[in-house]
Amino acid sequence: MDDTIRQFQELIDRSNRIVFFTGAGISTESGIPDFRSPGGLWEQNRPIDFSEFVASADARKEAWRRKFAMDAVMTAARPNDGHNAIAALYQQGKVPAVITQNIDGLHQMSGVKEEDVVELHGNTTYAKCLDCHKKMSLEAVKKVFAKNETLPTCSVCGGIVKTATISFGQAMPVVEMRRAEKEAIECDLFIAIGSSLVVYPAAEIPVVARHHGAELVILNREATPLDPYATLTINREIGETLRYVTKL
Numbered sequence: 001m002d003d004t005i006r007q008f009q010e011l012i013d014r015s016n017r018i019v020f021f022t023g024a025g026i027s028t029e030s031g032i033p034d035f036r037s038p039g040g041l042w043e044q045n046r047p048i049d050f051s052e053f054v055a056s057a058d059a060r061k062e063a064w065r066r067k068f069a070m071d072a073v074m075t076a077a078r079p080n081d082g083h084n085a086i087a088a089l090y091q092q093g094k095v096p097a098v099i100t101q102n103i104d105g106l107h108q109m110s111g112v113k114e115e116d117v118v119e120l121h122g123n124t125t126y127a128k129c130l131d132c133h134k135k136m137s138l139e140a141v142k143k144v145f146a147k148n149e150t151l152p153t154c155s156v157c158g159g160i161v162k163t164a165t166i167s168f169g170q171a172m173p174v175v176e177m178r179r180a181e182k183e184a185i186e187c188d189l190f191i192a193i194g195s196s197l198v199v200y201p202a203a204e205i206p207v208v209a210r211h212h213g214a215e216l217v218i219l220n221r222e223a224t225p226l227d228p229y230a231t232l233t234i235n236r237e238i239g240e241t242l243r244y245v246t247k248l
Contacts, residue, residue: 004234009245011215011232015094015189020086021206022100022107025194025220029080029239032073032104050170054130054160061149067124067163068142074124079110081239082193085246087111097183101195101202103165118179120172120202122165127152131159138163172201184209191217194238197224 012018024034052059079087087110089095097116098107103124107117127136134156141152141161152161166172180202184190190209197203197218206226210216215231218224219238227233234241 004232005241005245007232008217008219008234008241011189011217012089012094012245015215017187018089018095018189018191019183019187019209019214020095020098021190021192021195022082022086022098022102023193023195023197023220024102026080026082026238027077027102027104027106027194029082029237030077030104030106032077047168050167052169053162053167057151060151060160060162063162064141064145064149064151067138068145071138071142074104077104077106079106081243083107083110085239085242088246090116096187097179099180099183099205101199118176118183120166120176120180122163122173124163124165126164127161128164129154129157129159129161132157135164136161177201180205181208184214185212187214189217190214191219192224192226193219193242195220195224196222197226 028034048059048063053063083106086095086098086107090098090112097118098112099118099120100107101121103119103121105123105125108114125138127138127141128134129136132154134154136152144150144152153159154161184205185208187209190206192206197206203226206216207229210229216229217232217234218227218230219234219236219241221235223235
């Protein structure tokens with residue numbers, strides 16, 4: 001065990017209120033691609049802006065085509081060692097919340113209660129109406145869309161139905177952002193994992209934690225712009241590292 005990992009383990013052991021902030025890097029070990037990486041989906045396909053999705057039936061059809069093309073990968077994914085290590089600390093009472101930029105639902109699947117997963121970019125495992133916010137299962141949407149690419153509409157108000165994710169150009173969720181800031185202010189250790197920390201306003205949250213006295217650990221395969229703020233930076237594999245420091 002090198003000095004960096006020993007220091008990381010000591011920070012976890014002596015902390016009472018740990019908040020994790022996770023990005024795509026934690027889920028790549030579950031087989032979910034990082035869309036922003038070179039050669040990723042967003043390089044191959046221009047992201048559909050929220051305003052375009054709302055205004056254009058053709059854009060909505062393309063969005064649903066892409067969603068169902070990726071569905072086999074998303075539904076087959078399971079929590080990996082990184083998710084499970086975080087869930088173990090959560091179950092010990094050391095982690096009040098997990099803040100995530102991910103939309104895959106793997107933290108919930110690993111054992112973190114839904115109400116304690118703060119999803120800054122939404123969730124792709126279900127859909128909802130943009131007007132009245134009624135939830136709709138993906139199975140129901142797929143059944144409708146299979147009929148000549150018929151677009152789903154809300155059964156309550158007739159509104160546009162979209163995956164429950166935050167798209168480019170769509171406002172960040174106010175309640176979730178407030179909860180994330182609150183958790184950052186109140187924690188004594190903030191651990192950012194698998195995030196490039198370049199997407200704002202989410203990337204401000206680790207800085208908020210640091211400014212309010214928390215230790216900041218950044219675990220990512222590559223350097224990030226927030227490394228100078230960190231107590232400790234670790235450029236290693238995520239699952240292996242977390243499994244080791246949590247003694248799983």
